[in-house]
Amino acid sequence: MSKLENTLISINSLARPATDRTDAVAMLAVTLLYLVAVLSVPLYAPQRIIWLAVYPVVQSEVSGIGFLRVFLRSLWVLPLILLIGVFNPVLDTQTAFMVGGVAVSRGWVSFISIVLRGLLAMQAVLLLAMSAGFYDMCGALRRFGCPRVLVTQLQFTYRYMAVITEEALWMDRARKARGFGRRNYPLRMWGRMVGQLLVRSYERAARVHRAMLARGFDGTMPLSRRTRMTRRSWCFIAAWTSVVLLLRFADISSLFIK
Amino acid sequence: MHMADALVSAPVAVSAGVVAAALIVVASKKVARIKRDDILPLMGVMGAFVFAAQMINFSIPGTGSSGHIIGGVLLAALLGPWAAFITIASVLIIQCLIFADGGLMALGCNLINMGAMSCLVAWPLVYRPIAGKTFRKGRVFLASVAACVVGLELGALLVTGETELSGITSLPPSEFLLFMLPIHLAIGLCEGVATGAVLCFVGSYKPDMLYEADHVAAAGKSGKMTRRTKTVIGVFAALALVMAVSFTWIASSDPDGLEWSISRLTGSTELAPAVTPATAIMPDYDSTFAGVLGGLIVVALLWGFCSILFRKAQSRKNAEKL
Amino acid sequence: MSHHYIRFSDVHFSYPHGPEVLCGVDLLITHGEHVALLGLNGSGKSTLLLQINGLLLPSRGEVVVGDIPVSKKTLRLVRQSVGMVFQNSDDMLFMPTIGEDVAFGPRNMGLPETEVERRVGAALESVGLAGFEDRPAFSLSGGQRRAAAIASVLSMEPDILVLDEPSANLDARARRQLIDIIAGFSHTVLLATHDTEMALELCPRALVMDAGRIVADAPTALLAASTDSIAAGIFDTARPAPILAPASN
Numbered sequence: 001m002s003k004l005e006n007t008l009i010s011i012n013s014l015a016r017p018a019t020d021r022t023d024a025v026a027m028l029a030v031t032l033l034y035l036v037a038v039l040s041v042p043l044y045a046p047q048r049i050i051w052l053a054v055y056p057v058v059q060s061e062v063s064g065i066g067f068l069r070v071f072l073r074s075l076w077v078l079p080l081i082l083l084i085g086v087f088n089p090v091l092d093t094q095t096a097f098m099v100g101g102v103a104v105s106r107g108w109v110s111f112i113s114i115v116l117r118g119l120l121a122m123q124a125v126l127l128l129a130m131s132a133g134f135y136d137m138c139g140a141l142r143r144f145g146c147p148r149v150l151v152t153q154l155q156f157t158y159r160y161m162a163v164i165t166e167e168a169l170w171m172d173r174a175r176k177a178r179g180f181g182r183r184n185y186p187l188r189m190w191g192r193m194v195g196q197l198l199v200r201s202y203e204r205a206a207r208v209h210r211a212m213l214a215r216g217f218d219g220t221m222p223l224s225r226r227t228r229m230t231r232r233s234w235c236f237i238a239a240w241t242s243v244v245l246l247l248r249f250a251d252i253s254s255l256f257i258k
Numbered sequence: 259m260h261m262a263d264a265l266v267s268a269p270v271a272v273s274a275g276v277v278a279a280a281l282i283v284v285a286s287k288k289v290a291r292i293k294r295d296d297i298l299p300l301m302g303v304m305g306a307f308v309f310a311a312q313m314i315n316f317s318i319p320g321t322g323s324s325g326h327i328i329g330g331v332l333l334a335a336l337l338g339p340w341a342a343f344i345t346i347a348s349v350l351i352i353q354c355l356i357f358a359d360g361g362l363m364a365l366g367c368n369l370i371n372m373g374a375m376s377c378l379v380a381w382p383l384v385y386r387p388i389a390g391k392t393f394r395k396g397r398v399f400l401a402s403v404a405a406c407v408v409g410l411e412l413g414a415l416l417v418t419g420e421t422e423l424s425g426i427t428s429l430p431p432s433e434f435l436l437f438m439l440p441i442h443l444a445i446g447l448c449e450g451v452a453t454g455a456v457l458c459f460v461g462s463y464k465p466d467m468l469y470e471a472d473h474v475a476a477a478g479k480s481g482k483m484t485r486r487t488k489t490v491i492g493v494f495a496a497l498a499l500v501m502a503v504s505f506t507w508i509a510s511s512d513p514d515g516l517e518w519s520i521s522r523l524t525g526s527t528e529l530a531p532a533v534t535p536a537t538a539i540m541p542d543y544d545s546t547f548a549g550v551l552g553g554l555i556v557v558a559l560l561w562g563f564c565s566i567l568f569r570k571a572q573s574r575k576n577a578e579k580l
Numbered sequence: 581m582s583h584h585y586i587r588f589s590d591v592h593f594s595y596p597h598g599p600e601v602l603c604g605v606d607l608l609i610t611h612g613e614h615v616a617l618l619g620l621n622g623s624g625k626s627t628l629l630l631q632i633n634g635l636l637l638p639s640r641g642e643v644v645v646g647d648i649p650v651s652k653k654t655l656r657l658v659r660q661s662v663g664m665v666f667q668n669s670d671d672m673l674f675m676p677t678i679g680e681d682v683a684f685g686p687r688n689m690g691l692p693e694t695e696v697e698r699r700v701g702a703a704l705e706s707v708g709l710a711g712f713e714d715r716p717a718f719s720l721s722g723g724q725r726r727a728a729a730i731a732s733v734l735s736m737e738p739d740i741l742v743l744d745e746p747s748a749n750l751d752a753r754a755r756r757q758l759i760d761i762i763a764g765f766s767h768t769v770l771l772a773t774h775d776t777e778m779a780l781e782l783c784p785r786a787l788v789m790d791a792g793r794i795v796a797d798a799p800t801a802l803l804a805a806s807t808d809s810i811a812a813g814i815f816d817t818a819r820p821a822p823i824l825a826p827a828s829n
Contacts, residue, residue: 003313035363040268043425050553057557061564073358081264084427091428096663099505107428114426118264125263125358135676136714137355147286153348155676156302157309161352163670164306168314189317191455194327197314197461198336202467205303207671209296210635214664215736216656216688219295253341299674 008162024136025143026233030055030240031128037248038120044106046113049120051247055240056123063131070130072123078115085114134158152221160208164201171197208211260353261368261417263361267424274420275366279376282347288340297341304333305345309352318448325448330376331385332453335398336460338469342377367420371413380409393461393468402457404504410446414438492513584646584661584739584768586632591641593627601627602638603792604722609768611739616770616779616800617788620815625772626667629790632770633662646739658690663738667745669725670717678704678720678728679713679809685736703726703735707761723754730761740768747775776815780804790816 034055041049060067092107134142135155144150171193175185185193209217266274290299308329315326334343347369353359360368388401416452418434421427427434460467586609593602601624609615620626630636631643634650643650645658666672675681682703686696704710706726717725726746733741745756746762755778761780762769773779779786780800788796788803790810796803803811 002495004310007313020780031362035263035361036268036272039263039266039271039363047553053553053557054560057561060562061561061567067561067565076358077262077264080260080262084265084421084429087427087429109561110426110428114264118262121263121361121363122358125354125362129356129358129360134352134356138676147283149286149289150282150344150348152298152350153301153305153344156299156674157305157345157348158352158356159674159676159717160303160306161309164303165310165313168310171553172314185314185316187316187451187455190314190452191459194314194452195309195456195459195463198456199464201303201307202300202464204671205296205300207666207668208299208303208674210630211666211672212299212666212674212684213634213635214505214659214662214666215685215732217684218688219298221298222684222687302674 003062004165005173008165008169013144023230023233023236024132024140025229026236027128027132028137028140028144029237030244031124034124035121036246037244038117038124041113041117041248043110043113046109046116048248049113049252050171052120052244054247055093055244056120056127059131059240060123060127065127065130069121070126073126074101074119077118077122081114082119085111088114088143158206160201164197167200168197260350260360261364261371261420263363265421265424265426266361266364266367266578267426268363270420270424271363271366273366274370275363278347278366278369278374281343281369281378285340285343285347289344292338293339297337301337301341301345301348304337305348305352308333308346308349316452325445325452327378327449327452327456328372328410329453330373330409331381331402331450332456334377334381335385335389335402335453335457336467336469339381342381343373346373346377367416371416371420375412375416376405376409379412380405382409393465395458395461398457398461399451401453402454405446406450406453407443407446410442410449411439414442496510585609585644586740586768586770587644588628588631589642589644591628591631591638591643593631593636593638601792602631604641605792605794607787607794607797609614609770611768612766613785614762614769614783615771616783616786617770618774618776618779618786618803619772620813623789624792625789629664629744629770629772632740632742633659633664635664635757650678660736661739662734663736663741665730665741665743665746665789666734667748669722669729672729672732673717673725676716676718677713678709678715678731681717681728682713682732682735685732689736691792698725699735699737702717703731706734706764720753723757726754726758727761730758734765738767740749740770741765742770744772745774746771747773747778776804 034052038049038052041052056070057067060070088111089105089107092105092110094106095103128137135158138151138154138158141154142148175189175193263271264565289301294300308327310328312326320323330342330346330551333345336342337345350360350368350373351365354362354365354368356421385401385405388404415435415438418431422434429437457468586607587708588605588607591602591605592600594600605628617628618624627636631650632645633640634652634655637650637652645788646661648654650663668790673681675684679700682819683696684701686699691699699717700713702712704712707730709724709727709731712720712724717728720728730743730746741762743754743762746758750758755775759781760780762771769783771779771783783800786796786798786803787794788798788810795810798806804815806812806815
């Protein structure tokens with residue numbers, strides 16, 4: 001199961017950002033604002049969505065990730081979007097405008113819109129995932145007033161994701177070694193294997209709990225330090241907020257097309 | 259079933275986000291009141307387990323395809339509804355923030371569709387009355403299947419509702435439902451059988467892992483449920499299940515349902531003509547088309563400019579490091 | 581200062597619905613002693629260790645740690661003075677970063693933040709992980725993780741250090757560093773292990789467990805030379821001497 005292996009690698013690499021760290025709070029705030037901006041553009045105005053591509057393009061290059069990487073990964077969202085969007089050209093055949101003598105229906109316009117917003121929204125989230133480390137994002141969530149139970153839960157789950165995935169990988173390899181090339185599990189065998197993994201996870205939880213008790217845990221997690229907002233993060237927020245708002249509300253296409 | 263950002267409008271996303279946030283706050287309070295003091299590490303490791311288990315596929319007999327669990331009902335059967343909701347929420351949030359799986363704005367929708375429906379609705383209303391208090395394999399299996407089907411069908415119903423409310427698709431709600439429900443009936447059956455298989459294994463191997471209401475201080479309500487309420491809930495749940503199953507069965511027994519409805523709507527099943535690439539260099543036919551094209555050109559130029567500018571800066575930085 | 585002893589008097593213990601795992605354990609470890617706890621798998625070593633800071637409470641008998649009898653009421657006090665290092669370091673490093681893991685104990689003790697920081701720095705320094713505060717656990721090697729797990733206990737400044745299989749799965753260099761860390765701890769140490777060479781090096785005294793009882797309490801070197809069947813099983817001296825190569829010493 002190469003999926004298990006790949007995931008293991010990516011979990012570990014994403015704990016801390018690969019590049020110069022952008023403050024997670026600022027990044028999360030800008031991403032949310034950007035998504036609202038993208039999703040609130042009317043469906044029949046793709047020419048207004050496209051301008052919002054400025055954010056993923058520029059920010060991915062500024063942070064050193066490279067837009068090509070973000071763009072290629074964002075293509076993963078297409079199948080799902082096409083599945084839903086493909087009905088629009090079929091159902092909405094009203095003509096929107098003519099291009100070179102061919103009528104373009106409103107359905108196609110909205111279809112393009114859906115694809116664009118899908119890609120841009122995905123790119124923004126990818127950018128967030130790739131440029132702010134997960135633990136920093138947990139800190140950011142805490143800052144945004146997220147309940148402590150959930151933040152603790154996120155940190156715990158993230159911490160043990162790699163550990164349990166590794167355990168699953170060992171079990172999977174042990175089976176593969178005796179599995180005669182079968183890729184998937186018949187259900188009975190799957191039930192026993194996942195059940196076994198579940199029991200092991202449960203026992204691990206008990207051991208973790210013991211280790212916590214031994215160090216004076218009394219039911220509440222001690223708070224870790226909160227991230228502080230620097231002047232740089234405020235500038236980051238202010239700059240992108242104004243750019244996104246400008247792109248969203250000013251009709252830039254009309255500057256070019258009379 | 260993960261909804262992408264593209265499929266929701268801003269108002270729908272925000273309002274679903276508010277509802278999901280409220281549920282998380284309530285669930286956090288409930289979890290904080292749970293008496294067992296190992297609940298935090300347990301939930302955390304269980305979240306990691308669900309994440310790992312989702313990557314192990316089982317083969318679906320006779321189809322050649324494979325499936326994996328989602329885990330909502332499974333978690334509820336082990337941790338109780340509220341803790342399970344927080345746990346599944348954490349899995350969804352991590353999938354969104356780390357792997358960009360499911361949108362960030364659509365996260366509220368996803369938490370409700372995939373978390374709340376299975377843990378907070380299907381588990382107490384379907385699983386519990388059927389499974390009963392003592393562990394018996396047959397009942398647990400039946401309860402798992404029923405709860406998973408109900409949970410997924412409700413989720414599919416909500417996905418449809420949210421997409422329609424967002425005004426993204428031109429597909430009318432009824433046709434969309436005909437499209438969603440049969441698929442999710444199949445997924446629900448697989449999920450249910452898988453959940454049942456795991457729970458039966460756990461029940462016979464380590465029965466104390468299964469959730470008991472005694473752990474919960476705030477369980478007064480469900481603990482004191484009279485037999486009559488239980489019967490009523492059970493009947494209601496069974497009814498819902500029967501309706502969901504029969505509806506989707508009718509839908510799927512008419513394989514041309516979707517095509518038929520499309521042809522009825524549009525007058526033909528042919529796709530509308532696609533945009534042929536414009537032969538003119540820069541047509542000024544319509545501002546929409548020109549706007550998209552112009553935007554693409556400007557953004558591409560910007561990309562080239564930025565990549566040259568910042569890649570240089572980056573490589574200079576790297577050179578300094580060396 | 582000589583209060584940091586461990587005393588077991590006639591301790592019995594069984595898991596719910598299970599057979600008795602400890603069947604009348606008596607022992608006394610005085611302050612500053614380094615003692616090895618030896619025994620084959622399943623002899624009850626881990627269960628015995630868990631009694632010391634009340635993670636399991638005896639079904640009969642009494643455990644006293646530094647004048648405090650271990651009971652539900654005294655858990656907090658006992659756990660502050662007994663630092664316990666478990667077999668699996670991943671189980672002990674559950675926080676986002678090593679720094680926070682090491683700070684977990686002191687923060688639970690309610691210490692002020694400046695003191696917490698000082699202790700985290702000192703503990704990491706003493707295990708050779710200075711500057712690792714912001715690293716997540718999985719970016720560390722197995723040996724570093726073991727060291728971090730020990731640091732997370734040392735930061736509570738315990739009087740008694742209890743370790744379960746500390747050298748398991750470590751390569752030679754990491755094992756050497758571990759031995760140096762333990763040797764540098766001046767208070768009481770109780771060490772359950774299969775690594776008899778490490779026991780010989782670190783602990784002058786050894787306790788041998790078998791079937792829930794302490795069957796031997798003697799200098800480690802003496803045990804290593806013993807021909808007793810249990811000791812021979814532990815030290816692996818039961819195998820026949822090589823026939824062809826003459827013994828060099």
